[in-house]
Amino acid sequence: MYQITYTQAALEDLQWFRKQEQATILDGIDANLQYEPTRTTRNRKPMRTNPIATWELRLGDFRVLYNVGEAVSIVEIQRIGEKRGSQFLFRGKGENL
Incomplete structure (x- = not known):
């Protein structure tokens, strides 16, 4: 089982959402x-090279960007946002990856 940790940016991103969305x-x-955070699935995939994270988890319109420390069994959540079309939105503002 992997331990899940959050960066400060991810925690701030999470606070931007309504309580029901946060849940x-x-x-x-x-x-x-x-379990198996590096196994590619329909909603979990490796990302193209970018400065934020190596993996993306799709939860409806929400996106969780994360890195995995295989040697220490840690998943570090880097950012949490939404995806509209081809653009990522973090705290309501677009960012290019």
Whole structure:
């Protein structure tokens, strides 16, 4: 089982969402990333090279960007946002990856 940690940026991203959305995101993280976080699935995939994270978890319109420390069994959540079209939105603002 992997330990899940959050960066300060991810915690700030999470606070931007409504309480119900926060619960959905946190439940999705626990359900999808505690076991085999590097196994590609329909909602979990490696990302193209970018400065933020190596993996993406899709939870409906929400996106969780994360890195995995295989040697120490840690999943570090880097950012949490939404995806509209081809653009990532973090705290309501678009960012290019």
